[in-house]
Amino acid sequence: MTVAQPDVTVVIGAYEAMPYLVECLASVEAQTLGPGRIEVVAVDDGSTDGTGECLEEFAARVAMPVTVVRQDNSGGPSGPRNVGLGKASGRYVFFLDADDRLGPEALERMVAMADRNGTDVVLGRVEGVNRKPPRSMWGRTLERTDVFSSNIKFTLSAQKLFRREFLERHGMRFDESLWTGEDALFTMEAYLRADGVSVLADYTCYYLVGRSDGKHVTKSGSYTLRFDSARALMNLIAEFVPPGERRDSLMHRPFVVTLLPQFGPKFLKDSEAVRRHKFELAKPLIEEYWTEGVAQRLRVDERLRMHLVAEEKPELLVPVVEFVKAKKQAAALLEKKGREVYLVYPYFRDASAGIPDRVYLAPVREARAFPGYREHAPASVLRRAVRRARRVLRARAVVAA
Structure with a gap:
């Protein structure tokens, strides 16, 4: 049967x-x-x-x-x-x-x-x-x-x-x-x-x-195992997906879910030796896979922390992590008639820290929470493109005359 x-x-x-x-x-x-x-x-x-x-x-x-x-x-x-x-x-x-x-x-x-x-x-x-x-x-x-x-x-x-x-x-x-x-x-x-x-x-x-x-x-094991996990997943993604936007969209996950928590509140409890070791473990992963495309997918506090890890600045990371742990709301600075929102986390426009403004620029999903923000509408982008084209045509007409 x-x-x-x-x-x-x-x-x-x-x-x-x-x-x-x-x-x-x-x-x-x-x-x-x-x-x-x-x-x-x-x-x-x-x-x-x-x-x-x-x-x-x-x-x-x-x-x-x-x-x-x-x-x-x-x-x-x-x-x-x-x-x-x-x-x-x-x-x-x-x-x-x-x-x-x-x-x-x-x-x-x-x-x-x-x-x-x-x-x-x-x-x-x-x-x-x-x-x-x-x-x-x-x-x-x-x-x-x-x-x-x-x-x-x-x-x-x-x-x-x-x-x-x-x-x-x-x-x-x-x-x-x-x-x-x-x-x-x-x-x-x-x-x-x-x-x-x-x-x-x-x-x-x-x-x-x-x-x-x-x-x-998922709650057990040494921090080194987390880096092993992140490395394996990043390498797998790189094996299947060539560099570019699609790879960045997937790399977002291991950076945020696996790597970033190692540089969150638990980092404040780590010994100096463990902190140094975490930076050492993160360095080859960041050198290989941390891109501007990945960075732009992160919230400002996440991007700032990963930027400091990438720049190997543990002394600046600690105050940022303390700020995040305290669950403080970063002040918002609106510029360019409300089209850009910068979140004032530690070291914003501090010349001695040398952190670029783009690190503090809120992505659209984060910027929408702040009154006065004016989202870039596709129509307005199109209108600007049309105006530029008209200016070019007028300039050519003047030259031809």
Whole structure:
């Protein structure tokens, strides 16, 4: 008898996941997609709290096929995910963290969207439970988009629906040498290789659960691991996207999300040795990938901090970070009849600091918050161009006469 291929393989990597695992598994069992269309591959990564036993009890009880793998601790989520992916047989694969849970219709809706559009990746809306998930990409449902036309670059966690044939065709696996940011590397590669990405924004597919014991991988690890993660992601982007505006639009993410926090409030608590080391680790990344195009995508305080890191001026960075930490509102200086807004952060037009005015120039989205700002309208730009052309024509007419 031929067994039908499941629509989705749910891969669950679990380590010391009790009691959160109970609700996680219940959310899989409650899926409206139906047990005949789902398989589960669960990998217990050396737990000692009953996680493995809970998985085996689930496998023995439920109608859907469940494979449980028990292995020695690998030290991170990449190993269990790769094991699960290697055993998957579904048309699609979904990586579910053992702390989290699915909305009841999540898999049914995501599979339908992927089938309808032929897309290789589907993002389902995420809500936080005692955690704050990314939000900027959930404004509206997008049947088909890509990483350049949307905000999906700001959600690089692995909790997405991936077409398994697509992953196998490109030999995609999680990088087990990275101790943090491995999911960002995997997901960004998928975005860049995908024949279309779908965004399901009108139904909560995934609940990101905050553990009361604070044991989240993204919160642990040495600062050096963050630089490893940033370096890997920047190198991946550079491998796929040539220099220019499109690359800059993607580099925005690792600079803001991964690198910049190392030069935020935590920098004030660092020893002098750690501060120097952070500057050393940042230097090759900035030399290679920090461009004016990236800088212009940052808010003024972000751009100012990265500028000072790029210029290797830790002594100037500290007062700026103190200003940011205090959550002070920088004064606004409007010039050119309100068409330019400068935010007066520390060292603005301080000759001894030598920081260019452009570092303090507010981008449009930031400038709009200040009364008196006059946004450059395309029509006004066109009118100026027409006036210039008329002046040139009149001058030529005078010469000809």
